[in-house]
Amino acid sequence: MNLNLFGHDGQWLMVDCGVTFEDDKIAMADPQFIESRRDALVGIIVTHIHQDHIGALPDLWERLKAPIYTTRFTAKVLDRAFAERGLWDVPIIVVETGDCLEIGAFDITWLPITHSTAETHALKITTCAGSVLHTADWKIDETPVVGIPFEHKTFAELEGIDAIVCDSTNATTPGVSVSEAVLYEGLYDCIAQANGRVVVSCFASNIARLQTLAEIASVTDRYIAIMGRSMRQLSEAAKACGYLNDRFNPTDPDHLGYLPREEVMAIASGNQGDVGSALYRLALDTHPDLNLEAGDLVVLSAKTIPGNEEKVDRLVERFEQRDIRVILGDNSNAPLHATGHPQQGELADIYGLVKPQLAIPVHGESVHMQANADIARACGVPDQLVGVNGDLFVIAGSQAPCIRTGAVEAGRLYRR
Ligand SMILES: [Zn+2]
Ligand SMILES: [Zn+2]
Numbered sequence: 001m002n003l004n005l006f007g008h009d010g011q012w013l014m015v016d017c018g019v020t021f022e023d024d025k026i027a028m029a030d031p032q033f034i035e036s037r038r039d040a041l042v043g044i045i046v047t048h049i050h051q052d053h054i055g056a057l058p059d060l061w062e063r064l065k066a067p068i069y070t071t072r073f074t075a076k077v078l079d080r081a082f083a084e085r086g087l088w089d090v091p092i093i094v095v096e097t098g099d100c101l102e103i104g105a106f107d108i109t110w111l112p113i114t115h116s117t118a119e120t121h122a123l124k125i126t127t128c129a130g131s132v133l134h135t136a137d138w139k140i141d142e143t144p145v146v147g148i149p150f151e152h153k154t155f156a157e158l159e160g161i162d163a164i165v166c167d168s169t170n171a172t173t174p175g176v177s178v179s180e181a182v183l184y185e186g187l188y189d190c191i192a193q194a195n196g197r198v199v200v201s202c203f204a205s206n207i208a209r210l211q212t213l214a215e216i217a218s219v220t221d222r223y224i225a226i227m228g229r230s231m232r233q234l235s236e237a238a239k240a241c242g243y244l245n246d247r248f249n250p251t252d253p254d255h256l257g258y259l260p261r262e263e264v265m266a267i268a269s270g271n272q273g274d275v276g277s278a279l280y281r282l283a284l285d286t287h288p289d290l291n292l293e294a295g296d297l298v299v300l301s302a303k304t305i306p307g308n309e310e311k312v313d314r315l316v317e318r319f320e321q322r323d324i325r326v327i328l329g330d331n332s333n334a335p336l337h338a339t340g341h342p343q344q345g346e347l348a349d350i351y352g353l354v355k356p357q358l359a360i361p362v363h364g365e366s367v368h369m370q371a372n373a374d375i376a377r378a379c380g381v382p383d384q385l386v387g388v389n390g391d392l393f394v395i396a397g398s399q400a401p402c403i404r405t406g407a408v409e410a411g412r413l414y415r416r
Contacts, residue, residue, distance in 0.1 A: 003029040008127040011104040014044040019055030028056035030411035042104030046070040047136035048120035058085045067091040073119040073241040112148040114141035116340025118207040130162035130396035140346045143181035145208035155353040163395045164356040168364030169341035171372035176345040178338040180208045186334025196296040197264040201271035204231035207238045214248035217265045225253040227278035228269030253289040271302035273311030283318035294323035351379035358383040
């Protein structure tokens, strides 16, 4: 449930406003601190479409009322989320990759960075006191299938970065992440050998994965259909923004039942075993549009999020009881899924490129943030500060970098 506030000279800038999933509840940061001084909030920047970065905006925006700045695809996704809540007058200012904008006391530059969804942006945030690089969620992917490849130059050319606020999700994982483009081979091998219907499940927001699957469908003579509401909405938004090419040309899911089995490829959401999802209903054979049979194939092009193992196991069992084979991304030889977050090698690379004075690890459990800080130290970043929700990080000014612990009361709210 990412929510960052950058403060300077009596003004505040918010970056992202997301949710987290706690058991069956949806939680978000209590914005009370910034709500009580919302006249000082000059804007809200959204880095990318993932729910842990945008999900709370429809819940909280009326309490903040600041203009939102983001790029086109993210704006399209946000527009729909607001409309679904009956919010029609939210000011969303659409910026372009590479833009520099002055928002109150902050000069912002939108830098393209690669991640597991399209159009993710890191931010260079500058005031007269100093500069921060806020990485957003990222990885180094030079062949991301969709969108702008990672450019080392973009980050090497940044000068005078006082602090980097950096994704820690995979900081305990050695090596570097797999590129999205590498997945074609493993996915092709699974699908090309199938004689019956194929269902592939991936995360709805992974636009590059949809493109890869569309390419494979095309060369294996299968029609694709998108099953799952958010996947359909996100793919439509991505197509409208030019992110999916002509090979991505889905048919209606209710046509699938009339096609020969070997010409069917359904792309379904629900790889975490969520009750009611498209994949769950296919497992129970209660989906109105498609019934799978013995000999069909299900591919999970995803990793099981810790905590969901039981749900996924139950899903797999349901298919296997019906002699429907399941290939899991978690334990296949060729990679069927790529993480969107930097592993240790990539963290070392970014510290080497940006050469910040201070590293502030975020986005992870404390073990991940500590591991990220250790990498920063090993890479010669002079200072590292690891805090918790509600801490205030003093980055520049007369004082040396430090944390004011518990400067802000940081509670949680739950969506009703
Ligand atoms: Zn993300
Ligand atoms: Zn995230």
